[in-house]
Amino acid sequence: MTMGYWVYILRCADGSLYTGTAADVDKRAAVHNRGKGAKYTRSRLPVEVVYREACPDKGTALRREYAIKQLRRQDKLALIADYQGKLGSCMKKAAFIGAGNMGGALIQAACEALGPEQVVITDHAYAKAEELAGKLGCTAVQDNGEALRQAEYVFLCVKPQVMEGVVKALVPALREKPDTVLVTIAAGIQIATLRGWLGDCSPAILRIMPNTPAAIGMGMLALTGEPEAKEEHYQAVEAILAKAGRVERLTEGQIDAFSAVAGCGPAFVYPFIEALADGAVKVGLPRQQAMVYAAQMVLGSAAMVLESGKHPGQLKDEVCSPGGSTIAGVAALEARAFRSAAIEAVEAAYHKTVDLGKV
Numbered sequence: 162m163t164m165g166y167w168v169y170i171l172r173c174a175d176g177s178l179y180t181g182t183a184a185d186v187d188k189r190a191a192v193h194n195r196g197k198g199a200k201y202t203r204s205r206l207p208v209e210v211v212y213r214e215a216c217p218d219k220g221t222a223l224r225r226e227y228a229i230k231q232l233r234r235q236d237k238l239a240l241i242a243d244y245q246g247k248l249g250s251c252m253k254k255a256a257f258i259g260a261g262n263m264g265g266a267l268i269q270a271a272c273e274a275l276g277p278e279q280v281v282i283t284d285h286a287y288a289k290a291e292e293l294a295g296k297l298g299c300t301a302v303q304d305n306g307e308a309l310r311q312a313e314y315v316f317l318c319v320k321p322q323v324m325e326g327v328v329k330a331l332v333p334a335l336r337e338k339p340d341t342v343l344v345t346i347a348a349g350i351q352i353a354t355l356r357g358w359l360g361d362c363s364p365a366i367l368r369i370m371p372n373t374p375a376a377i378g379m380g381m382l383a384l385t386g387e388p389e390a391k392e393e394h395y396q397a398v399e400a401i402l403a404k405a406g407r408v409e410r411l412t413e414g415q416i417d418a419f420s421a422v423a424g425c426g427p428a429f430v431y432p433f434i435e436a437l438a439d440g441a442v443k444v445g446l447p448r449q450q451a452m453v454y455a456a457q458m459v460l461g462s463a464a465m466v467l468e469s470g471k472h473p474g475q476l477k478d479e480v481c482s483p484g485g486s487t488i489a490g491v492a493a494l495e496a497r498a499f500r501s502a503a504i505e506a507v508e509a510a511y512h513k514t515v516d517l518g519k520v
């Protein structure tokens with residue numbers, strides 16, 4: 162199931178409550194906070210998100226928004242209190258094993274979502290964990306088992322090659338804490354494989370697939386789990402991941418395809434930006450400016466696709482005037498099979514991911 166849309170409630174500066182829907186609640190809240198959201202919130206800044214509810218699609222979210230808007234204020238406050246109580250009780254503490262590139266990005270998101278006092282981290286190189294903890298205000302410990310003992314949710318952020326050893330070494334601590342929820346971020350390692358390493362321990366397991374823009378809160382992240390994983394586990398992990406970017410729930414069978422487009426995708430886009438800048442340099446712009454203009458253009462174009470809801474082909478058509486310069490550029494890309502190359506890049510990445518998962 163994809164979780165495309167959210168209903169949210171904002172508490173405005175005057176204490177009033179505003180209900181809305183959005184694909185990305187934090188982004189929408191930022192728009193309200195700039196005075197560019199609904200008319201209602203414009204004179205009631207600042208606003209704070211006090212309630213979020215994931216819906217499978219936009220239509221469901223709109224119906225739920227309408228239902229919440231019909232509630233009396235005291236019932237809305239009860240809904241909010243219930244939600245915040247659940248959030249507080251379902252996510253007490255998170256541990257991160259591995260404070261490298263991706264672990265570091267998620268640790269930062271967890272510190273924002275839960276408060277640094279709720280986050281404990283470890284790394285093979287303790288000095289690395291200690292340095293990051295010093296920067297973010299969370300706690301570094303030396304031993305993976307000790308991190309697990311201190312937390313309800315344990316994020317496994319080591320490389321796939323060392324995951325088996327790390328997971329097996331956690332078994333004694335897991336026996337003492339069977340309610341632990343493990344969250345793996347390793348590419349290509351299926352939940353069933355991880356479960357096989359745990360022997361007679363049977364913690365709930367979730368699997369996430371982040372991408373590198375998560376480091377600046379602009380990631381695209383997928384979340385999956387076994388059918389028996391509880392809703393509260395998903396929601397607790399989503400609350401963290403939401404600080405790292407946009408989150409969708411997928412089936413595990415979709416993760417490799419997701420990984421090929423969203424995980425590997427940044428490496429397809431960076432050379433595109435670089436090449437566009439090369440073109441601009443060739444026709445006379447200084448390198449630094451060319452790079453900024455190309456990158457900002459890609460960022461803006463991506464935002465147009467997401468925010469307008471229009472098909473990219475339609476947006477392309479809207480830029481191309483008859484006999485103009487843009488269609489001349491589009492034709493040059495087509496002559497070099499640009500779109501086929503992009504399709505093949507995702508397909509090649511997908512097949513390689515599937516192969517790596519078999520090893």
Ligand SMILES: NC(=O)c1ccc[n+]([C@@H]2O[C@H](COP(=O)([O-])OP(=O)(O)OC[C@H]3O[C@@H](n4cnc5c(N)ncnc54)[C@H](OP(=O)(O)O)[C@@H]3O)[C@@H](O)[C@H]2O)c1
Pocket residue numbers: 258259260261262263264265283284285286289305318319320321323327346347348349370371372373424
């Ligand atoms: N980077 C991405 O774009 C991306 C995207 C999706 C998923 N992932 C997944 O994220 C995971 C981490 O990748 P990464 O790029 O963040 O790797 P990374 O930068 O190498 O981070 C892994 C960290 O774990 C530490 N570590 C190794 N063995 C450990 C142990 N026994 N106990 C505690 N810490 C240990 C490593 O320390 P040492 O360096 O000292 O060994 C390193 O600091 C991988 O499973 C990868 O598949 C990454």
